[in-house]
Each structure stands twice: as C-alpha cells, then as structure tokens.
Amino acid sequence: MRVGIHTGAVLAGILGQRQWQFDVYSKDVELANKMESSGKAGRVHISDKTLTFLNGEFEVEPAFGEKREELLRIAGLKTYFITKVVKPFASPCNLHPDHVDANRSPVDSNISSNDNNDNNENFAGNDTDATLDDEELLAQSAVANDHDVTANNDDEEEQIKLQNFKQRLKDELVTRDGHENLTKDTNIFLRFKNPQLEQAYAVYREPYSSLPLLAALLVQCIDVLYSYLVLPRSTLHFINIAAPLVPIAMLVAVSIAESFSGMLPKFFVDISKRFNDISFVRELAAIIIALTIGLSNVIDMFFFVTFVRTEHIVSESEFNATAGLEEMPTVEHILPESFVKQMREAVPTDPILYPSYLSNYSILILIAIAVIAQLTHLTKIVLLLSIAALHCFFNVCIMQDLYALEDSLAHQPTISTRYCASGLLLVAALSLSFLARHMDHEDRVIFKWKTEVAEQKETANDMRQRNEALVYNVLPVHVAEHFMKNTMRSHDDLYSQSYSEVGVLFASMPNFSDFYSEETVNNQGLECLRFLNEVISDFDALLELPQFQDIIKIKTIGSTYMAASGISLQRTIRNDAIITERWSHLAVLVEFALELKHALQGINEQSFNHFVLKMGINHGPITAGVIGARKPHYDIWGNTVNVASRMESTGKAGAIQVTEETCVILEQFGYTFLQRGLVAVKGKGQLMTYYLQGKSESRTVEPKAALERYESETTPERQGVVGQKCTIDKEVDIKKPLLVLKTHEISMEGTTESGLGNGTIGESQSLLE
Secondary structure (H helix, E strand, O other), X not given: OXXXXXXXXXXXXXXXXXXXXXXXXXXXXXXXXXXXXXXXXXXXXXXXXXHOOOOOOEEEEEOOHHHHOHHHHHHOOOEEEEEEEOOOOOOHHHXXXXXXXXXXXXXXXXXXXXXXXXXXOOOOOOHHHHHHHHHHHHHHHHHHHHHHHHHHHHHHHHHHHHHHHHHHHHHHHHHOOOHHHHHHHEOOOOOEOOHHHHHHHHHOOOOOOOHHHHHHHHHHHHHHXXXXXXXXXXXXXXXXXXXXHHHHHHHHHHHHHHHHOOOOOHHHHHHHHHHHHOHHHHHHHHHHHHHHHHHHHHHHHHHOHHHOOOOOOOOHHHHHHHHOOOOOOOHHHOOOHHHHHHHHHHOOOOOOOOOHHHHHHHHHHHHHHHOOOOOOHHXXXXXXXXXXXXXXXXXXHHOHHHHHHHHHHOOOXXXXXXXXXXXXXXXXXXXXXXXXXXXXXXXHHHHHHHHHHHHHHHHHHHHHHHHHHHHHHHOOHHHHHHHHHOOOOOOOOOOEEEEEEXXXXXXXXXXXXXXXXXXXXXXXXXXXXXXXHHHHHHHHHHOOOHHHOOEEEEEEEOOEEEEEEOOXXXXXXXXXXXXXXXXXXXXXXXXXXXXXXHHHHHHHHHHOOOOOOEEEEEEEEEEEEEEOOOOOEEEEEOHHHHHHHHHHHOOOOOOEEEEHHHXXXXXXXXXXXXXXXXXXXXXXXEEEEEEEEEEOOOOOOOHHHHHHHHHHHOOHHXXXXXXXXOOOOOOOOOOOOHHHHXXXXXXHHHHHHHHHOOOOHHHHHHHHO
C-alpha cells in the first residue's frame, strides 16, 4: 500500500443533490493526494508539516518527493519516509485500568531489548528490516491487548446497554402515569394550557361516545314505569312525565345514529355525523337532555304531588296532627283557587303516598347526567349541583307537610325523612361531581397520550422518510431497495453485481483548480465550493429528466463528475439483439454528456466564467458494489472504468474522447467523430482514440466499412494532425469539383474546432493547410 499524509486546513461538506458523500476540499487535500502518488509502495510518505506534529514518535528519512512531483516543489514541501516507530501507539480505549501495567510491561521490555540491540548494530542499509520489526512489535502488542481486553469490554458494553434500556423503560413507564405530566399541561379547571391542544380536545370525540345518552332516555322510561306502579295514577301526571320522552328520544336518536351506520339509512347517519361534528350543537343537545329529565321531575313535584295531601287521600285531622303547632305555608296558598280545585278533582283517592320516591328518583337523574360524555366536568358539576339543590329546596320548603305525614307513618324517625333525602341528594351530587372530574381527567390523559403517540408516529414516519431519502441519496435506487426492503438480509452480507454492457462517463473541469483560491475575499475557498456545488447540482438536475432516468451518478471526485448507464437489474436484453438495442443506453449517455456541456455553458453566461468540460466515455463490463461498513459508498470497478478515466485525463478541454470500440458502436446512432490518433494509456499501451464531433442527420455507414475506410485513409503524416475524420458522412462524388470538396472539408473541420471550444489559431491554420 502506498500512503501519503499531509497536514493542513480543509473545507468539509457535501456537494450536489444526488449520491451524497462527505468529502474534504482544499489545496492541502490536493497536496496530500500528491504525497500519495509520489510515494513508494509499502512506505508511509509524510510532509514536513506533518512531521512537526509527531513529537519524535517516529524515525524518518528524506523521501525527496518534491523532486518527483512538481506541485510539492511549488508548495515548498519537503517529504519523508517513516522508517521506524519509536513510541508504539496503544489506544486508551482498548486498555482496561486493571490490565494497563500487565499489558504494557511486555511491550516495554521488547522496546528496551530492541533499543539495546539497535545500539549494538549498524543500521546502514537495514531500514526495511527495522521497519518490519517495529510493525511486528505493534502487531504483537495489539493482539495481546485485544485478547486481554476484548472479552471484558464486550461484557461491560452489554451491561451498559442493558442498564440504559432498563432506565429508559422505567422512565417511560413513569411518564405513562400521566398525572404529573397532565398537571404541568393543565390549569385548575383541567383545561389545557395550550390553546391548540384544548381546541383539539373540544373537537375530538371517541367512537360510540354518544351512547351514554341512552341512560337519560332509560331514566325517563323508568319514571313512567315506577309512576304507574307506585305513585298515584292520573292523566295529568302521565302527561307530565311522558311529554319529555319525545324531545329526549329525538335528540338521542340523532346523536347515536352515527354509531349504527350499518343498521340505519345512510342519509340519517350523515345527518348524525354532521350533528356531532359541531361541538357546540353536540354539547347543547346534551345540556337540553339533562335539563329536561331534571326539570321534569321538579315540575312533577310542583304541580301534582303537593296536592295529594287533600281530603281525598288524607283527612284534615290527620294532616293537622302531623303538621305540628306551627302553620307552614304551602303551594296551595300561591296557586289560584280554581286551579287547585281542578287538581283535586283529578287526583285519585289512594290512601298511601311516599314522597321520598321522587327524591330517590332524582339520584338516577344525577347518574344519567354524570355519564354523558359530550359535556365537560365543569358543565356536569353545574348541572348536578343545580338539580340537586332544586330538589333539596322542594324537599325542605315545599313538601315538608307530606314528608311529615311520611314520618308519622314511619313512626317518627330521629332525623326527618326530608333532611335525609336532601342530604343523600347532596352527597350523591358531590360524589358524582368528583367522578365527573376524574373521568374528564382520565379522558384528557388518554387524549394527551394519543396526541403524543400520533406525534411520535408522525415524527417516526417523517424520520423514516428522511432516512429513506438519505439512503436513496447515498445509494442508487435499486441498491437502496436491496438494503431497505430485504428484511431477511444479514447485516454482514455484501452487495456486488456484475454487468456486461455498461457505459462509463468521466467529466471534469480542468480550469477549476486555477479558479479555486483560498483568499480572504473567497472566504477561504468557501465561495469557490459554493459555485462548484451549483454546477454539480445543475448536473444532478439533468438526471431528473425522463430521458436520463437510466443514467446513474456514481460520485464526484473534486470537480470530476462520474456517471454510468446500463446499470439496471430490470434490463433484459437478449444476447442476439442488435447493437442499437443493446447499446441504446450508451447513446443516452452521450446525450447526457452533451447536456452537461450546455448546462455549464449556461452557468458560464450567468457567472461570467469560462469553464469547459473535458470528458471521456468508454463501454464494457464492470463490477458494481457497496464498500465500507461505515459511510457506505457505491462504486464501480473494472478495466472499463480505468480506460474511461484515462479518456478523460488524456483528453482535450471542451471535447469528448472515446476509444475506437466505443466509436464503432456510437456511429450506428448517427454520431460522427474525429480521429485523434494513438494515445498512451497507462496499463493499456497505445490506444486509438476519437473526439466526438456531433450527430449527423444523414444515414451512417456500416461500422466495418467505416473502419476499413479509416484504415485506408489514415497515413502516418495525418495521424499527428488533430482533426482527421473518423467517419465520412457522404460518399465522395468523383464528378464534384475538387475545389467544392475541399471547401466542404475545410468548413466541417472549422466547425469541429469551434465546437471543441479550445482550438487555437495555429491548429486552425494547420487544418486549412
């Protein structure tokens, strides 16, 4: 391995909109790259700036990298090779306190023994052996540390993870209690301090929350039943208790119809949904029902029961005996005499009456009001206490004579029945008020839990979408789906795929390095990177176009853009398919390269710059895969990639250079080329390359005939001239005047040089000659 290290300042970040990868940029990064390329295999090549931070922990020797690399010489760097490790490095994270002395003692003894041996030997010409001894020493110490500490570290990590999990579970269970949290979120009236949350709770309703209204209808039906079985029967009394059944039944039916959508007509269910969707109407209906059943019982007491103490039921002497010495005012003194006479005629002559029935029945009314889910606890408490107080007033002040009669029949209890009934009503009202508050509290706790769960679910979903978007921005779609959707895949499984027919493109801006500067006016180079990010983002935006969906961005290397076509698992092309069908994606890749030139030209017009692209394209088999356990990166490898990179690096600014094989394939899609000649390619020798000229609208000739024509027309003299044709667009007509033919060739060559964008006056003159 060839290693180069340099120390300096960098700008770190992510460029572009696709295939994100964290990278560093600066002049020092470029110098570190040159340190690696100018080094030697098996050696660590460091700069003098790096050496100043090593504090004498390594022995070095001069490497003279500045003589092999011009950029290092211009930067004024001196380079060195590391020859020996003086102080072996042991990470404190891998050492347990109990094992520090035990682990370090053999290492120290080895170091001291090696130092003694080194003092007695001559190291001239033995740098390699010393380096190998130090490497073995480091390896032995690392293995010893790992064997002693790995087991303990694993156990400690598992214990820490288990303790953390238990603590998190305990904290979660404590917070799920809800009482303390709700106290912080609500005021004394159990209203959420957050207005939006309170509004949401007012609108929110549980499924089947309207069913408790059936209790009010049931209580009113019980009133009719017990009045018929226990209390005196009369037409007026029946009308008084049966009339409220109609509005109560109507409101309850409209409220609960939504809960029985499968049994009732659709229009009726829709009306119920609209009725319940309006919180004010929903609460108003519940209040009307509660008041109806409560006041119905009070009216029954006022208009009927107070008149049962007549001579038709109880004699005046009996009433006077139970009424006591003090004259108590009754309701008869308030009502008109004609109305009292009519009521007396309507009352039956049953000899027994217990007015406490009406008071006990009011407890059922309070229970029916307490279970209504449409009302808040404050509204329930007001209704409960109001109805209870009204009944207590009637018991104590209006019906005292009837309760006195009931007490006489009960052999004069210690505490009057009217006080006992009133006290029972108040206790029931207060108890139900506390129950209503508790129910409202629990409802709000549940609602808060559901809100938090919904928010956490939304947050988790949003985080999952962000993570998926991040993965799809780091890896290609088909690779990301392999990792995201394959749940049975092991985390240790690697991903690799071989493709036999792939096009590879390298596009770089060779003059960006001259544009980049780390001056103060450029914010230490940050503004230059902003511009590069805009360029790469515009290139990435082209991949969103429908015609370029099969092209995959591989990565960016500085200002170099790398893309490939034909990398798709959905491509099912027969081996015997025609070339235009098999390599259609390669033609699309060429169109993408031309669009990159147009995009950069538009950026130049807006920013008043003169950047040009130098591009190289090749085709053939490649191997693709994901490398790295951390910060995974998708990349492609193979001879095809190496040659494509050489086509870019050895090419010409403003031109697209391809190999001869790629030229033959692209000819069938109507592209024309200019033969450049033989180019020395590292690892490949001399390769015949061509510059893409454009796309001809005329019919192209067969590849074999074109190649034969290239070979017949190519001479040693013309191979050295840039601009010789690779393809003849039209057959030469021998009848055409020679002057016209020469004029056509000169115009075509002049157009080509202007399209390349980097032709010089000398080259144009040579073409004309």
